[in-house]
Amino acid sequence: MSDKPFSGATALVTGGSRGIGRACCIRLARAGANVVINYRSRAEDAEQCAQLVKEAGGKPHLIAADVSDEQSVADMIAETEATFGPVELLVNNAGIFEYVTHAETTPDHWRRTLDVNLTGLYLVTWAVKESMIRRNYGRIVNIASIAGLRPRPHAIAYAVSKAGVISFTQSTGEALAKHNVRMNAVAPGLIETEILADVDPIRLDEIVAATPLPRMGTPAEIAEAVYYLLSDASSFMIGQTIVADGGRVMLP
Ligand code: NAP
Numbered sequence: 432m433s434d435k436p437f438s439g440a441t442a443l444v445t446g447g448s449r450g451i452g453r454a455c456c457i458r459l460a461r462a463g464a465n466v467v468i469n470y471r472s473r474a475e476d477a478e479q480c481a482q483l484v485k486e487a488g489g490k491p492h493l494i495a496a497d498v499s500d501e502q503s504v505a506d507m508i509a510e511t512e513a514t515f516g517p518v519e520l521l522v523n524n525a526g527i528f529e530y531v532t533h534a535e536t537t538p539d540h541w542r543r544t545l546d547v548n549l550t551g552l553y554l555v556t557w558a559v560k561e562s563m564i565r566r567n568y569g570r571i572v573n574i575a576s577i578a579g580l581r582p583r584p585h586a587i588a589y590a591v592s593k594a595g596v597i598s599f600t601q602s603t604g605e606a607l608a609k610h611n612v613r614m615n616a617v618a619p620g621l622i623e624t625e626i627l628a629d630v631d632p633i634r635l636d637e638i639v640a641a642t643p644l645p646r647m648g649t650p651a652e653i654a655e656a657v658y659y660l661l662s663d664a665s666s667f668m669i670g671q672t673i674v675a676d677g678g679r680v681m682l683p
Contacts, residue, residue: 434462435461435462435463435488436462436463436662436663437459437462437463437464437520437661438462438463438464439463439464439465440463440464440465440519440520441464441465441467441511441515441516441517441518441519441520442456442459442464442465442466442467442518442519442520442521442522443466443467443469443507443508443511443518443520443521443522443555443559444456444459444466444467444468444469444522444524445469445498445521445522445523445524445525445551445552445555446469446470446471446498446524446525446526447466447467447468447469447470447477447480447522447524448468448469448470448473448476448477448479448480448493449470449473449476449480449624449625450622450624450625450626450650451524451574451619451622451624451650451653451654452468452469452522452524452525453468453476453480453483453650454649454650454651454653454654455522455524455653455654455657455658456468456480456483456484456489456491457480457483457484457487457651457654458651458654458655458657458658459489459520459522459658459661460483460484460485460487460488460489460491461487461488461489462658462662463488463489464489464520465489465490465491465492465514465515466484466489466490466491466492467491467492467493467494467507467511467514467515467518468480468481468484468491468492468493468494469494469495469496469498469507469525470493470494470495471495471496471497471498471525472495474493474495477493477495478493481493490515492510492511492514492515494507494510494511497547497551498525498547498551498552498554498555499546499547499550499551499554500554501554504551504554504555504558505558507555507558508555508558508559512562517559517562517563517566518559518562518563518569519563519566519568519569519570520569520570520571520661521555521556521559521569521570521571521572522571522572522574522657522661523551523552523555523556523571523572523573523574523596524574525547525551526547526548526574526592526626527543527544527547527548527626528586528589528626528627528629529543529544529586529588529589529629530585530586530629530630530631531585531586532584532585533584533587536587536588540588541588544588544589544592545588545591545592545595548589548592548593548595548596549592549595549596549599552573552596552599553599556571556603556614560607560612563607563610563612564607564610564612567610567611568611568612569607569610569611569612569613570612570613570660570661571607571612571613571614571615572614572615572616572617572657572660572661573596573599573600573614573615573616573617574596574616574617574619574653574657575593575596575597575600575616575617575618575619575672576589576590576593576596576618576619577618577619577620577674577676577679577680578590578593579592579593579594579595579596579597579618580594580597580618580674580680581680585634593618596616597616597618597672600614600615600616600670600671600672601670602670603670604669604670604671605669605670608669608670613660613665613666613668613669614669614670615660615665615668615669615670615671615672615673616660616671616672616673617653617656617657617660617672617673617674617675618672618673618674618675618676618680619648619653619675619676620642620648620674620675620676620677620679620680621635621638621639621642621647621648621676621677621679622647622648622649622650622652622653623647623648623649623650624650635647638679641679641682642676642677642678642679643677643678643679643681643682644677644678645677646677648675648676648677652675653675656673656675659673660673
């Protein structure tokens with residue numbers, strides 16, 4: 432098999448500038464893809480990612496766009512198509528996490544979390560799906576979380592958004608399968624990125640200690656699971672969520 436199976440393919444990674452998204456961009460670049468690196472506001476991180484994509488053998492293109500805003504998403508897809516052609520590989524990765532108790536869960540926090548983590552994923556998918564259906568080809572991986580599979584009392588809206596991602600993956604996966612558009616998801620456990628900056632370090636240590644592989648995962652480990660689901664190695668998989676969490680979700 433070629434070591435560049437996605438040579439010349441158009442990939443879009445939302446929230447691709449840092450963390451898990453950045454690792455996905457680099458993995459796709461190693462497979463030969465042209466990679467659109469979406470981000471919201473931190474251009475410097477996106478530029479660093481573009482450099483890493485080049486070094487990995489891919490062509491990068493940066494687009495600042497808020498995935499929760501319909502017009503921003505429409506503009507991003509138009510710019511992607513004008514630059515590299517229609518999106519063939521989509522990683523719905525952009526997400527936010529605010530560590531708040533139930534008492535601190537306000538309507539603003541609730542809406543912001545659901546808007547980015549769930550509605551954003553819907554908006555981006557809907558903006559590319561008709562063109563995938565027309566061409567009878569598409570591969571989509573959504574980034575969920577084990578928070579969608581077990582209680583998260585300090586992030587109720589986040590847990591609900593990620594349970595929504597898992598459900599969205601099943602229903603949309605079924606709807607699109609007959610068009611050779613395969614949608615699946617990855618649910619990471621604790622992964623070492625900036626998204627955890629607000630979490631109490633004592634809580635992080637407790638979670639690590641309660642994990643069969645007692646460490647945090649790396650963004651590159653998640654990117655490998657994402658890559659598997661994008662690749663033909665997972666050709667019979669639809670609507671599935673692969674858990675990559677060091678075994679945490681198995682335990683109470
Ligand atoms: P991260 O390091 O905080 O990176 C977040 C990325 O998303 C950045 O590129 C950010 O862009 C972008 N972003 C945020 N809001 C956006 C918006 N409205 N529109 C477009 N882009 C937006 O986070 P991460 O840890 O890599 O998380 C990536 C995904 O994995 C998220 O869906 C997260 O929920 C999920 N996840 C993470 C963990 C973990 O432990 N790290 C565990 C389970 C699931 P800017 O930098 O410009 O803001």
